[in-house]
Amino acid sequence: MxxxxxxxxxxxxxxxxxxxxxxxxxxxxxxxxxxxxxxxxxxxxxxxxxxxxxxxxxxxxxxxxxxxxxxxxxxxxxxxxxxxxxxxxxxxxxxxxxxxxxxxxxxxxxxxxxxxxxxxxxxxxxxxxxAVYGLPELYAPAIREARLIANPGCYPTSSILGLYPALKHGMVDTKGIVIDAKSGATGAGRKAAVGSLFCEVSDSFRAYGLPTHRHTPEIEQEISAIAGDEITVSFNTHLLPINRGILSTIYTTLVQDMTLDDVHAMYEEAYREHPWVRVLPAGVLPETRHVRGTMFCDIGLVVDRRTNRLIILSAIDNLCRGASGQALANANLMCGVDLQEGLRLAPLMP
Amino acid sequence: MxxxxxxxxxxxxxxxxxxxxxxxxxxxxxxxxxxxxxxxxxxxxxxxxxxxxxxxxxxxxxxxxxxxxxxxxxxxxxxxxxxxxxxxxxxxxxxxxxxxxxxxxxxxxxxxxxxxxxxxxxxxxxxxxxAVYGLPELYAPAIREARLIANPGCYPTSSILGLYPALKHGMVDTKGIVIDAKSGATGAGRKAAVGSLFCEVSDSFRAYGLPTHRHTPEIEQEISAIAGDEITVSFNTHLLPINRGILSTIYTTLVQDMTLDDVHAMYEEAYREHPWVRVLPAGVLPETRHVRGTMFCDIGLVVDRRTNRLIILSAIDNLCRGASGQALANANLMCGVDLQEGLRLAPLMP
Amino acid sequence: MxxxxxxxxxxxxxxxxxxxxxxxxxxxxxxxxxxxxxxxxxxxxxxxxxxxxxxxxxxxxxxxxxxxxxxxxxxxxxxxxxxxxxxxxxxxxxxxxxxxxxxxxxxxxxxxxxxxxxxxxxxxxxxxxxAVYGLPELYAPAIREARLIANPGCYPTSSILGLYPALKHGMVDTKGIVIDAKSGATGAGRKAAVGSLFCEVSDSFRAYGLPTHRHTPEIEQEISAIAGDEITVSFNTHLLPINRGILSTIYTTLVQDMTLDDVHAMYEEAYREHPWVRVLPAGVLPETRHVRGTMFCDIGLVVDRRTNRLIILSAIDNLCRGASGQALANANLMCGVDLQEGLRLAPLMP
Amino acid sequence: MxxxxxxxxxxxxxxxxxxxxxxxxxxxxxxxxxxxxxxxxxxxxxxxxxxxxxxxxxxxxxxxxxxxxxxxxxxxxxxxxxxxxxxxxxxxxxxxxxxxxxxxxxxxxxxxxxxxxxxxxxxxxxxxxxAVYGLPELYAPAIREARLIANPGCYPTSSILGLYPALKHGMVDTKGIVIDAKSGATGAGRKAAVGSLFCEVSDSFRAYGLPTHRHTPEIEQEISAIAGDEITVSFNTHLLPINRGILSTIYTTLVQDMTLDDVHAMYEEAYREHPWVRVLPAGVLPETRHVRGTMFCDIGLVVDRRTNRLIILSAIDNLCRGASGQALANANLMCGVDLQEGLRLAPLMP
CATH class of the missing domain: 3.40.50.720 (NAD(P)-binding Rossmann-like Domain)
Structure with a gap:
């Protein structure tokens, strides 16, 4: 061909x-x-x-x-x-x-x-x-027709996919959502800067950019559209001493009386047609290495009865799924190529 | 002597x-x-x-x-x-x-x-x-008289010191507090276990123990006593690929109209007499390496006007301040030795 | 098919x-x-x-x-x-x-x-x-006929490929060869052992097993066969705080008056037909990450006029090229499948 | 005072x-x-x-x-x-x-x-x-009288202390010595450079500067003086993904018929008066973490009967013993202060 x-x-x-x-x-x-x-x-x-x-x-x-x-x-x-x-x-x-x-x-x-x-x-x-926002699970039809794709940010990819079923189905309060996100150091880019040196990042952990990380309005734009409600989130970012990977711990409050099984079933249903989003079995939590080098977004779900919270854990590879791999998926769709072409990637473990 | x-x-x-x-x-x-x-x-x-x-x-x-x-x-x-x-x-x-x-x-x-x-x-x-709960900043007089010290857990040390001024002065809502805590791998102990191997921990990040980490009731006991109110927290833990260090990101909601300067002043006041708690200048956020090998608890404060949240970042060395160093501080007090003896430690950087 | x-x-x-x-x-x-x-x-x-x-x-x-x-x-x-x-x-x-x-x-x-x-x-x-020793660059014809393959050790793969052209062409003294090898922690296996814990390996470096690592006789068997001479090597191993990768620094003494260009040309010639061995341009030295997750063996060459030494640097991924990937290459040959099937892997960077 | x-x-x-x-x-x-x-x-x-x-x-x-x-x-x-x-x-x-x-x-x-x-x-x-070369074990009397100290390089400190007893006592051939040295990333300094970024150093390993690292003539100057003979060494350096620490693996050839016990006894004798050089028990090999943050130089000894080699492993903290701590030791001597003042440091473990 x-x-x-x-x-x-x-x-x-x-x-x-x-x-x-x-x-x-x-x-x-x-x-x-x-x-x-x-x-x-x-x-x-x-x-x-x-x-x-x-x-x-x-x-x-x-x-x-x-x-x-x-x-x-x-x-x-x-x-x-x-x-x-x-x-x-x-x-x-x-x-x-x-x-x-x-x-x-x-x-x-x-x-x-x-x-x-x-x-x-x-x-x-x-x-x-x-411009079309290039998140295939949400916008594939529009992406196919687009000539300009706005490829999503890494943190928003993780956050939006994590929240999508909960907000779409009105499981959780749209107020008070907290996203505590942690990213590997490739997220800081490849320019020479003292703060990104090996000896400044390794064997340490810190928050940065609080409370106004630029990915905030992007997340709010997309999750508001899903919920049909104007949402303001507390989105906060941290730097991990790893190369690749984002784990977002998302705190929401359940507005319905739901068990973990109920929530889990609705998440599975929401992503049934989407091979890259893996809703992990109840009790299994995502690890960034399990998605390393791939398009997977691994989602773990926790229901805390004591606080009535649904805690959503969402892990992606910030470089692949959160940037270049997603760009390639969008290009596939735009050019009439199979979505998964070149992206059937197995995680590099360990 | x-x-x-x-x-x-x-x-x-x-x-x-x-x-x-x-x-x-x-x-x-x-x-x-x-x-x-x-x-x-x-x-x-x-x-x-x-x-x-x-x-x-x-x-x-x-x-x-x-x-x-x-x-x-x-x-x-x-x-x-x-x-x-x-x-x-x-x-x-x-x-x-x-x-x-x-x-x-x-x-x-x-x-x-x-x-x-x-x-x-x-x-x-x-x-x-x-038994006396051995957190010197809160209980030094009782520790001096004690014969049995319950040395605090590492996560509780970080959480309680982070929340103490906010709760004592009623700055924040006692409901809805979220503690998103991250710990280095020494926290998992030194027993042979596949999950703690270098190749299972390095270059990765994961949550664990959600939502029922055993340090939860310890934190609740102490912060409830401070606030004079029965507090239930959402306390959630993650494993960092570093040796030492805990960073807790604590999400609270302000109940008063306070600026960052107001909050900062009250934190400084609360810890004026306590050399190991360092309330960082506004805009400076803690890093685990800045407390490595020491008794310091570094606290960074963020006020987010968009969400009306006070976000408290609290960093300690889980092994030193969060365990053995604190034990030594308690022993100093119990034996009539200067609190800081043997513990005037400068961080190992980097 | x-x-x-x-x-x-x-x-x-x-x-x-x-x-x-x-x-x-x-x-x-x-x-x-x-x-x-x-x-x-x-x-x-x-x-x-x-x-x-x-x-x-x-x-x-x-x-x-x-x-x-x-x-x-x-x-x-x-x-x-x-x-x-x-x-x-x-x-x-x-x-x-x-x-x-x-x-x-x-x-x-x-x-x-x-x-x-x-x-x-x-x-x-x-x-x-x-049994056939399964190093495809040396033994592909025999591997194709074999029913039992002895898949080479990780260190020997790196050492033998590094030394092969030098010994085959008699460039270097067969006496006094030193192999200073460093391996990532996957080389130690996945069994629970205190010495393999994250906190025992990270942020540190050590030698181990000196001077009698079990891969010594395997290396000697193969390089002796190449040289047509009984060779005894000093082979010494170290543990790197990385997941994957071996870098062997091989010290030999030139017995001919050769420039770096001369040596380089003979290495390129030796591996011309072998896509997985990359003889790096003069002045470029291998890095373990450049072969991460792949079948590549990257070889860097250094001629030191002051000491008349040819120093050979050989990097592989110990898990892929040094074990499972090589096993798959051997299976390909044994089953009449294209050698590179399933193994056209690009390095995961970074 | x-x-x-x-x-x-x-x-x-x-x-x-x-x-x-x-x-x-x-x-x-x-x-x-x-x-x-x-x-x-x-x-x-x-x-x-x-x-x-x-x-x-x-x-x-x-x-x-x-x-x-x-x-x-x-x-x-x-x-x-x-x-x-x-x-x-x-x-x-x-x-x-x-x-x-x-x-x-x-x-x-x-x-x-x-x-x-x-x-x-x-x-x-x-x-x-x-100027006096500031290696206290060798030159303390001159350092006490000096007004200008040339503080030794990190690699030379490790190499010279490792070779000193062997060369002083004529145990090994002065020809053919190979020093395969590995250093943590602080050795590359704190200036912004792409090659020193976390994502370029972590989870990888490489050699650099071969075969003409600038510490070569410094090592040769000092070991030639010890041996009373003009020595040319093959000195080669590698970059470890750790913050602090140098491990030098030094390959020498025995010229006398000596057992490991013989060699060990002479090393112990040579450093009896020098508290910072720790000659490890036979069979114990140094690890960089065991000297982290301290003045120790840990020496491990291996005699390989098969190749008649004495392999010396020498570990220091490149920043403390290999630079600033040694500078402080020299200042102590120059100012009539006890050599160990401020330098009785226990390693930070882990």
């Missing part, structure tokens, strides 16, 4: 790196163009020795030239910082390409909310309404 | 190990007796090569014989599992020794609650009312 | 676990039988939640019954301890099955050497001459 | 950080001046929250002004990069201060060798002959 040519703008970060890994195992997409201002002119294996001897290792990195991308690609992944992404997306869309944007630039439908939380002007507001 | 002879029952676990480390730097206590059924007959440095060349390394481990302990020691630390501890404590107290028990056996004043949560019979209920 | 049924004896260790992961991505083998005495009766996902929702997760673990295995399988992987393996292998071979033994039982051609290093009697010496 | 005022130039790196930790526990030195161009004006606890509430936390960081240092201090520690250090040292010495330089600038007695390995001009060659 003919291959579909794809490009990758911004290869030097962890999401770009992860896309190169995943595209090695994809039978329908061919990575034909890879860009980086800093590394232009080098072969990919020169900056990523792990790609030595693999097909993509031989690709020569170029400057991010829209003409070139348009000439070679049908679809482009943007793995560049927000603000930069919106400009490139606009140009590529105009040239007729499909775009999956891994930044935050098109996730918030409300321009004002974007500008408030990201402290900058949105220069392409006209694209906000055409 | 004459040294005070002390003994240690149960040296092979992490709390016993930590006590040997701390006693090396104590000028008034002399460790004269160390016991372990499994390792009796060996010198301490044979099981702990890190003590090679240090005074305690030459101590010969013996069976836990109460006669021998009574003949040699004035005070004994019990670093054995609950259930075992209560039996030994009773015998040693009868022989006139002072006892600091690091297990849970004397922490819960209500025998029924103990038996419910620990699923066993308490054989020494008569000691429950004489 | 019809699937080939395979079985796995001993699933609870890390090599068994890794085989379940790899077989999920293999299009020709179907895992139909999995055994464990301790876990018989459970579904595989009950002991390995990471397999939840994947085909093999539904397999019910059974006792290791040779009749059953023979009835269902064409080929069986043995992931059990040495000594146990030889007994099972003999029975399965008699029943006409193909066997890939991951233990050490058939690696040493000389029964006496086996019994000396492994301190036990070899009860199946008649099988030693039919 | 009157305190001795000391200063610290360069506080933002790991060696500066470690000095602040160690000086907190020193009864005779008072840290009165701390400098950093980047952080001048801040209190020390503002950049190092772990010092909050400790005396040094209140010190205000200043620019590195020699006048100010001379006015306030008797002795100054230089924890700045080489090249910068030599300039500051010259000025401070002229003003009559004692100087302990933690950089490499005065370690090599031969200016040419310095300039060859460090690729820069030595602007203060006149100081090379007055």
């Amino acid at each position: 003919k291959k579909i040519n794809v490009g990758l703008v911004g290869v030097t970060g962890y999401t770009g790196m992860e896309l190169t890994r995943l595209l090695e195992g994809h039978s329908r997409f061919e990575l034909v163009s890879v860009t980086s201002r800093a590394e232009a002119g080098k072969k990919l294996h020169a900056i990523y020795p792990f790609l030595q001897g693999m097909p993509s290792g031989e690709i020569v990195i170029t400057e991010p030239d829209p003409e070139l991308l348009a000439a070679k690609c049908e679809l482009v992944f943007l793995a560049v910082p927000h603000k930069t992404a919106m400009e490139i997306a606009a140009v590529l869309l105009e040239k007729g390409l499909k775009v999956v944007d891994l930044s935050a630039d098109f996730r918030l439908r409300d321009q004002e909310i974007y500008e408030h939380w990201y402290k900058c002007t949105h220069t392409q507001p006209q694209l906000l309404e055409t | 004459k040294k005070i002879n002390v003994g240690l029952v149960g040296v092979t676990g992490y709390t016993g190990m930590e006590l040997t480390r701390l006693l090396e730097g104590h000028s008034r206590f002399e460790l004269v007796s160390v016991t372990s059924r499994a390792e009796a007959g060996k010198k301490l440095h044979a099981i702990y090569p890190f003590l090679q060349g240090m005074p305690s390394g030459e101590i010969v481990i013996t069976e836990p014989d109460p006669e021998l302990l009574a003949a040699k020691c004035e005070l004994v630390f019990l670093a054995v599992p609950h259930k075992t501890a209560m039996e030994i404590a009773a015998v040693l107290l009868e022989k006139g020794l002072k006892v600091v028990d690091l297990s849970a056996d004397f922490r819960l004043r209500d025998q029924e609650i103990y038996e419910h949560w620990y699923k066993c019979t308490h054989t020494q209920p008569q000691l429950l009312e004489t | 019809k699937k080939i049924n395979v079985g796995l004896v001993g699933v609870t260790g890390y090599t068994g676990m890794e085989l379940t992961r790899l077989l999920e991505g293999h299009s020709r083998f179907e895992l139909v039988s999995v055994t464990s005495r301790a876990e018989a009766g459970k579904k595989l996902h009950a002991i390995y939640p990471f397999l939840q929702g994947m085909p093999s997760g539904e397999i019910v673990i059974t006792e290791p019954d040779p009749e059953l295995l023979a009835a269902k399988c064409e080929l069986v992987f043995l992931a059990v301890p040495h000594k146990t393996a030889m007994e099972i292998a003999a029975v399965l071979l008699e029943k006409g099955l193909k066997v890939v033994d991951l233990s050490a039982d058939f690696r040493l051609r000389d029964q006496e050497i086996y019994e000396h290093w492994y301190k036990c009697t070899h009860t199946q010496p008649q099988l030693l001459e039919t | 009157k305190k001795i005022n000391v200063g610290l130039v360069g506080v933002t790196g790991y060696t500066g950080m470690e000095l602040t930790r160690l000086l907190e526990g020193h009864s005779r030195f008072e840290l009165v001046s701390v400098t950093s161009r980047a952080e001048a004006g801040k209190k020390l606890h503002a950049i190092y929250p772990f010092l909050q509430g400790m005396p040094s936390g209140e010190i205000v960081i200043t620019e590195p002004d020699p006048e100010l240092l001379a006015a306030k201090c008797e002795l100054v520690f230089l924890a700045v990069p080489h090249k910068t250090a030599m300039e500051i040292a010259a000025v401070l010495l002229e003003k009559g201060l004692k100087v302990v330089d933690l950089s490499a600038d005065f370690r090599l007695r031969d200016q040419e060798i310095y300039e060859h390995w460090y690729k820069c001009t030595h602007t203060q060659p006149q100081l090379l002959e007055t």
Whole structure:
């Protein structure tokens, strides 16, 4: 079958790196163009020795030239910082390409909310309404038709999938929800910063960004839509001394008299058609390593009778499911390829 | 000045190990007796090569014989599992020794609650009312007079110190409190178990024991006493891939209209006389490494206007402040030694 | 195409676990039988939640019954301890099955050497001459014909591939070779042992087993055969606080006047036909993460003019290339399947 | 007793950080001046929250002004990069201060060798002959009289102490020595660099700098002096995913017919008077955690009859013994303070 040519703008970060890994195992997409201002002119294996001897290792990195991308690609992944992404997306869309944007630039439908939380002007507001929020379990039909995908944030992916059945079925109070989220260090990106050094992160644990992490409005936008109610959450983030993985511990209050079995059955039902969301058996709790390198979102459920709480534990791989793998799933849908192509991944254990 | 002879029952676990480390730097206590059924007959440095060349390394481990302990020691630390501890404590107290028990056996004043949560019979209920809960910031006067100390659990130490000023001054609702606690792997103890292997813990993160961790009633007992109200908390625990450290993220709801500065001032006031509790400047959040190997409890405060929440972050070293160091502080008070003797420890960074 | 049924004896260790992961991505083998005495009766996902929702997760673990295995399988992987393996292998071979033994039982051609290093009697010496040492780069033709494969040890795989071109071409002195090898903690196995606990391994580094690690005679057997000379090596092992990966730093002395370019060219030539051995460009040194989860053996070369040494750095994933992946490669060859089937794996980075 | 005022130039790196930790526990030195161009004006606890509430936390960081240092201090520690250090040292010495330089600038007695390995001009060659190499076990008498100490490198400390008895007593061949050294990540310093990020170092292992690490000539200078023979070593370095610790595996060839007991006795004899060098019992091998945070150098000895090799394993904490703790020991000697003052440290375990 003919291959579909794809490009990758911004290869030097962890999401770009992860896309190169995943595209090695994809039978329908061919990575034909890879860009980086800093590394232009080098072969990919020169900056990523792990790609030595693999097909993509031989690709020569170029400057991010829209003409070139348009000439070679049908679809482009943007793995560049927000603000930069919106400009490139606009140009590529105009040239007729499909775009999956891994930044935050098109996730918030409300321009004002974007500008408030990201402290900058949105220069392409006209694209906000055409962009589709790329969470396949919720929006697959729209994603199939989209030309611009706002690829979800890592924390929101974990939070939304964790809360979806509970809010959709009105099991829990929409007030007072607390999301205590913990992420591996790839979430902090690959730029040189003292705070991200091995010796500053290892053998330690800390919270950061409280109480205004930028993923808050994204979570609120999506869970409000699910619940049909304006929800304000307390969303708080911590840095784990691990490479990959997010575990969100989500505290809700049951508004119905439900047993763990009741809740469990409704979660299973909600995700019956969605192979990547695994509702764990009652009593089993997720571990980030069990989803390492994969698209799985593992959900564990706890009902605490003493406090009448439903506690939802939701684990994903922040780089794969929370970024690049999800981007690839969206690209699959946009290009008429099977959703799971290239993404039938078994966790690397241990 | 004459040294005070002390003994240690149960040296092979992490709390016993930590006590040997701390006693090396104590000028008034002399460790004269160390016991372990499994390792009796060996010198301490044979099981702990890190003590090679240090005074305690030459101590010969013996069976836990109460006669021998009574003949040699004035005070004994019990670093054995609950259930075992209560039996030994009773015998040693009868022989006139002072006892600091690091297990849970004397922490819960209500025998029924103990038996419910620990699923066993308490054989020494008569000691429950004489035992003093050994949290120096709250109970120093009683500790000075005590002959039996119930050394607090690691999670409760972190939680109670984090909540104390907020509850004492009625800043927050006593309902709906959530404690999302994360602990390093020494908290799981030093027994051989597949789930504690390096390859099962490293590069991963998980919750465990939800929603009925045994430290729950201990926390509730103490914070209810502080608040003068019966409090039920949602207390939930996670395992960090680090050696030492607990970070508790405590979610409360403000019942007064207070700014971060207001809250901060009251926390500072509450701990003014207590050198080990460090209320961090507004905007600074605790990290477990900043308390590594020390008695510090670092508290960070966050007021979230959007959700009207006061979020309290409380970090301790679970082995030192949360167990053996606190035991030593209690022993200092019981023996008329300066509280900080042997415990003026600077964090090992990084 | 019809699937080939395979079985796995001993699933609870890390090599068994890794085989379940790899077989999920293999299009020709179907895992139909999995055994464990301790876990018989459970579904595989009950002991390995990471397999939840994947085909093999539904397999019910059974006792290791040779009749059953023979009835269902064409080929069986043995992931059990040495000594146990030889007994099972003999029975399965008699029943006409193909066997890939991951233990050490058939690696040493000389029964006496086996019994000396492994301190036990070899009860199946008649099988030693039919067993083929399963290193595909060296022995692919024989492997294709074999019914019993002695799957190489992890350290030997790394050492032999590192030394092969140098010894084959007589570049280096056969005397005085030092192999300083470092392995991740999966190499120590998955049994409960205090020395393998997270808190005993993390944030530390140590040597172990010096100077008589059991992989020594295996290395010597193979490199002596390559060199056509009886070689004695100094082989010494260390434990890294990582999950997967071996890096061997191999010290040799050049006997010819060669530049790094000369050496490099001969290494490239030696491995030209072997896609899994990556001779890194001059100046690039291997990292264990660059081969994580894959079949790659990355080789870095250093010529030190001051000491006239050729230093060879050889990195593999001890679980995949050093055990289960190599077992699968051997099974591919034995069953007429493409060598790389199921093993075109990209490294998980980071 | 009157305190001795000391200063610290360069506080933002790991060696500066470690000095602040160690000086907190020193009864005779008072840290009165701390400098950093980047952080001048801040209190020390503002950049190092772990010092909050400790005396040094209140010190205000200043620019590195020699006048100010001379006015306030008797002795100054230089924890700045080489090249910068030599300039500051010259000025401070002229003003009559004692100087302990933690950089490499005065370690090599031969200016040419310095300039060859460090690729820069030595602007203060006149100081090379007055500088004393600060390894207390070898040079205590000279250190006591010195005004300028060249504080040894971390790797050399470990290597020299490991080889000293063997070379002094002519046990081993001076030719063919291989030092395979592994260091924790603090050894790479605290500057922002992608290669030092948590996600680039954790769960991985690699060699670096082969075959021309700059500590090579320093090791050769010192061991040649011990042996009375010009020694060339193969010295090779690796990066461990741990914070602190160096383990050097040193390969030598015995030239005498000696048993392990013979060698052991001579090592014990050599270090009898030196409390920080612990020659471990035969069969016990060092672990980096056993020296964590301390001045200990743990030495394990292995005699391999098959290869006639003496393998020496030498472990130190690279930050404490290998840098700042050793600097403090040298300062103690220079100021007539007990060598061990402030340095009777028990390892933090685990």
